[in-house]
Structures are given as structure tokens and as C-alpha cells.
Amino acid sequence: MRINQTGSLLPKVQRGNPVKINVDGKPMDAYEGETVAAALLAAGVYTFHLSLKNKEPRSMYCGMGSCMDCLVTVDGRQSLRACMTQVAEGMQVETCKDPDL
Amino acid sequence: MSETYELAVIGAGPAGMEAAISACQAGVKTVVIDNYPQAGGQYYKALPAAFTASRNSRAEKEGDYLTAQLATMPATKIYNAQAWGIFEEEKGEGWLVAIDGLDAPKEVHTRMLILANGAYETPVAFPGWTLPGVITCGAALTLVKTWRVAPGKVALVTGTGPLLLSAAAHLIEAGVRVVGVCETTRILPKGILYGPTMLGQWQRLQEGAKYLSVMRRGKTPYKTGWSIVEAHGKDHVEEAVIAKVDINSVPIAGTEQTVKVDTVVSGFGLIPNTDLARMIGCKLEYNSKKGGWVPVRDETLQTSLPGVYMAGDGAGIGGAENSRLEGRIVGVAAAVRVGKMSIRKAEEINRKMKPELAQQRRFGRLLGDLFSPKPGLSSLAHDETIICRCEELNKKEILAAIADGGESVTWVKRMTRAGMGMCQGRSCGRQVAQLIAQQNSLDPGQVLPDTQRPPERPIRLEILEENTER
Numbered sequence A: 001m002r003i004n005q006t007g008s009l010l011p012k013v014q015r016g017n018p019v020k021i022n023v024d025g026k027p028m029d030a031y032e033g034e035t036v037a038a039a040l041l042a043a044g045v046y047t048f049h050l051s052l053k054n055k056e057p058r059s060m061y062c063g064m065g066s067c068m069d070c071l072v073t074v075d076g077r078q079s080l081r082a083c084m085t086q087v088a089e090g091m092q093v094e095t096c097k098d099p100d101l
Numbered sequence B: 001m002s003e004t005y006e007l008a009v010i011g012a013g014p015a016g017m018e019a020a021i022s023a024c025q026a027g028v029k030t031v032v033i034d035n036y037p038q039a040g041g042q043y044y045k046a047l048p049a050a051f052t053a054s055r056n057s058r059a060e061k062e063g064d065y066l067t068a069q070l071a072t073m074p075a076t077k078i079y080n081a082q083a084w085g086i087f088e089e090e091k092g093e094g095w096l097v098a099i100d101g102l103d104a105p106k107e108v109h110t111r112m113l114i115l116a117n118g119a120y121e122t123p124v125a126f127p128g129w130t131l132p133g134v135i136t137c138g139a140a141l142t143l144v145k146t147w148r149v150a151p152g153k154v155a156l157v158t159g160t161g162p163l164l165l166s167a168a169a170h171l172i173e174a175g176v177r178v179v180g181v182c183e184t185t186r187i188l189p190k191g192i193l194y195g196p197t198m199l200g201q202w203q204r205l206q207e208g209a210k211y212l213s214v215m216r217r218g219k220t221p222y223k224t225g226w227s228i229v230e231a232h233g234k235d236h237v238e239e240a241v242i243a244k245v246d247i248n249s250v251p252i253a254g255t256e257q258t259v260k261v262d263t264v265v266s267g268f269g270l271i272p273n274t275d276l277a278r279m280i281g282c283k284l285e286y287n288s289k290k291g292g293w294v295p296v297r298d299e300t301l302q303t304s305l306p307g308v309y310m311a312g313d314g315a316g317i318g319g320a321e322n323s324r325l326e327g328r329i330v331g332v333a334a335a336v337r338v339g340k341m342s343i344r345k346a347e348e349i350n351r352k353m354k355p356e357l358a359q360q361r362r363f364g365r366l367l368g369d370l371f372s373p374k375p376g377l378s379s380l381a382h383d384e385t386i387i388c389r390c391e392e393l394n395k396k397e398i399l400a401a402i403a404d405g406g407e408s409v410t411w412v413k414r415m416t417r418a419g420m421g422m423c424q425g426r427s428c429g430r431q432v433a434q435l436i437a438q439q440n441s442l443d444p445g446q447v448l449p450d451t452q453r454p455p456e457r458p459i460r461l462e463i464l465e466e467n468t469e470r
Helices: A036-042 B014-025 B058-072 B137-147 B163-173 B188-199 B202-217 B275-280 B320-337 B343-371 B375-380 B395-403 B409-416 B429-439
Strands: A018-023 A026-031 A071-074 A077-081 A092-094 B004-010 B030-033 B076-078 B082-088 B095-100 B107-115 B119-121 B134-136 B154-160 B177-183 B222-224 B226-232 B239-244 B257-260 B263-268 B270-272 B284-287 B292-295 B308-310 B386-388
Touching (some): A018 A036, A036 A071, A036 B137, B004 B014, B004 B095, B014 B030, B014 B058, B014 B320, B030 B107, B082 B275, B107 B275, B134 B137, B137 B154, B137 B163, B154 B163, B154 B226, B154 B239, B163 B202, B163 B263, B226 B263, B226 B375, B275 B308, B308 B320, B320 B343, B375 B429, B386 B395, B395 B409, B409 B429
Parallel strands (some): B004 B030, B004 B107, B107 B308, B134 B263, B177 B222
Antiparallel strands (some): A018 A026, A071 A092, B082 B095, B095 B107, B119 B270, B177 B226, B239 B257, B284 B292
């Protein structure tokens, strides 16, 4: 969920221009400046990929490019960190796609 | 032909920015490399460039000031790019820094290095910690402050250290109900000893008071001596179990309570990121008050390798103010080393910073002493709990390798693959080391971190193909 509340710690913010991305074949709204992780979590998509061995759902954990647990496929490029990848108009995002090893 | 510099600064947080500014002001030919699209780092958490804020906090103003100053410096800035390896030059002195970024050169050459890599959060495994909905304190703050997205509707915040209060307060302001902050450390008995140190930390006290007042408004209890023990859910967190813990942070049976939450924010302090330092062979020493393994440095913050300096939290947790001061020290030291500044001038600059540096270091020791995660936290993981998130190895498998004679993290890594996955051991390394220490009755300082080899982060395969021009 996107935050529109403001407070002493959270001043009012003007987001970037709206963009449309495509997630697993469905259109999704996002804003310029957001990461793929931000857009997915805002839309309530929590499972980003399945772990290789046990096929368990994984999502963003560290949010700073360190843990490598928020991997998604973006425009055909697999295993990108959703927390470090910025959205762009027309971007194709795929979750839970088995990487070709 | 790739470019040659006098100085490469890796990491553009408080330490790296100050270092680059100081070096540039003295006329050192400098390149700055950071893996974010803009300078700022994890402390200042700059808003995305496409976002605009109506007003800025003190820290944000400070961050904006530094980024603006850095922007005017003649340094080459390589952002949105990962420095994934550092190699000693085959001929002549200096280093080759290998880089992966869509618009970045594949490598730069440099005579000196300043590593300002910052820190990452101490991972602590508990049953359910790999479930979607379990995030670190840093992730919660990035979500709320930078991206303006709430991680969920109802959250539990747990772990140790002042970052918990910041995360809780920001979540509450974002409209998330925070059912409690479970601080595993019992603060009071020890905290009183530090009263005098805190008096010099007026801004920090004010900040803390602000967080507590937001928590009061949100009716969020601050429970010290409590910890999460489990998170449950099918595809996402649905509930968390908390319990009282003893002085070593071991949960006390029979005190468990279950809370309905969709988000667990866990933060157990910070670990200095020494990945690149270990890769090139900087000598390390163990200092629990600074977050564990830290580089051995001289007065100019030069490591055991000549011309390689380390500054900021990546060289030992000390906070943003300490990082800024250390950044200036290494920037000046680098300038002296290549003859762009006289030793006398450098000494004069350093002398002026001395009182503040001493104060910041006292404060760093206080935090390290009060809030370093206790060894009992490793008992939160059960036999079947995943320790290595990437290779999906559970505690039982790690313990079996240790029982087989594993006395080093590198040995356990070879036997089990723990730490060989995508994250290169940043999630499991510390925990494996702790289990080795416990099982073999060793001090944590006797268990070395694992060997680091390039690439430090996963890189695109095409980057390794030779002769590819960009």
C-alpha cells in the first residue's frame, strides 16, 4: 500500500510521473523513481520468487541489495534484485520464474 | 583504454562522500563508485530523484548538503554500478577496480583506495524468518521513508538497538499498527553507566524522544528483554510468537505470547561490510563493540595495505557523524600520500576534528556495548530452521558439518556450501561463525570470517567476456 499520510517524520512527498509496468502479464501502476520491489509490495504482490531447492516463497528482506532474496525477471533478464531495479514505462516483470541455469 | 586515477572511493555514503570531497578539494584525481543511482547511502536515504519532498529533516538536509557538494567536485562519479572485484595491478603499484553497471566502464585503475562500504544488518535466524513479510529494520525504513510504501497493516518490531525505535515510529506515522517493539537487550542496569556520554548527544536524545512520543501516540509498548521466537504463515507472515529472554537472549520457556501480524521487522544491529577489504587481504581484528571483524588501521585510517584506507561503518560501526569525520581523515591522508597536501596542513585539519571524533567514538562504544546481539540468539533457530538462505541449509546441517571437525567458516562453507550462494555469506556467515564458536567453546574472535573472492555480488556474465567494448 502506498503511504499518503504525513507527519513529523514523514513530510509530504510528490512522487514521480506515473508509469505502467507489466507484472506476470497484468498491467500495474507505478511511479517514476520507485523500485520494482516498491511497486510490487505496494500492489500487494509479496512472493517475488521461489527458493531453488524447497520452492518456498521469498520476498524482499534487506531492501539494500545485500541478501539477494528479492530476485525477479525484468525484460527477460533473470535474477535481478527488485530492490535495486528502478521501474520504467512498459517494463515487463516476471515473478517466480525458474532461472535457466 | 580504461581511465587511471590517483584515488578510487568505493561507496558514497557519509564517509565516502566526505572522503571524496576532501580529496578533490586538495586536487587529488578521484573516482567515486556507488551501486545506487545517486550518492547518499543507507543513512541519508535520499528520496528517489523523481520524488520531491515538501520539507527536509536535519539528516536529510545534511545528506542533501553533502550530495550537492560532491556533485560540484571534479571527481568522476560512477553510480548505479557495482564494484565487484579489486585486483592488484600486474605491473606497477596500484589497483584495478572491476565494475558492473549498464552505463559504467568495466574497470578503472587507481593508485589508492578508500573503502567506505558501510554496513549491513546482522541476520538472526528464527523459525519463519524467510517468509515474505519478514524484513530488516533498514528495509522497513527504506520502504517507508524513501519509497513511501507500507510493508503491511500490522507489524511487530524486534531485535536490538536504537534503530528499532526509528523503524517503529516511521511505521506508525505511515499508518501501520505496531503491536510492540521487542528489544532483546535488557538495557537499564547497564544503561545508567552511560549517562555522562549521552549528555553530549543532545541531537540523538531529541531524536529518540521524538520516536518514543510517536510510539506513545501509537500505543506501542516498548518491551525490553523480549524477542520474537517464531513467525508463522503459509505464503506470508500471519502471526508471530514472542517470548521473554534471559540476559543472554535465550528465550524463557512458558512466557510465549502469540500476536496476529502481517509484518515482522527484525534488526539486530549492524555488521561492517568488509567484503572488499577481505578480498584484497587487509588485516582484520575482532572488536565486538564495533560490530565484529574490522580492519586494523593506523592513525590516518590506513589499513595494513599501503595506500588502502577504510572509513565509516564499514571499518567498524560508529554512526553517521563518526563516518563523516573518518571520511575527512582518509580524504586528507590520501592527499598527503600523493603530495597534494602538506603533512602540516593535514595535522592541522585533523587536530580540529579531534574532540568531536573522540566524542563520537565514545558514543559508538556505548552503542556497541549496550546493544551487541547476545550469543543466545542463535538458540532461536531450531534444527530445521534455514540458516543459509541462498543454499537453503538448516541448522542441523550446519551443526553436522561442525561436528565433523569444522572449526572455520571457510571449512563449513566447503563442506556444506553455506555462504557459497548468491549473497556470498552476508546472511549466514556470522551465524555459522557463532555456531562454530559455541560448539567448539571458542571466542568469536577465534573464528575468522570466510575468504572472499570476486565477484563480491553476482554480475552479468557478459561482463567477464574479454574484448567486449561498450
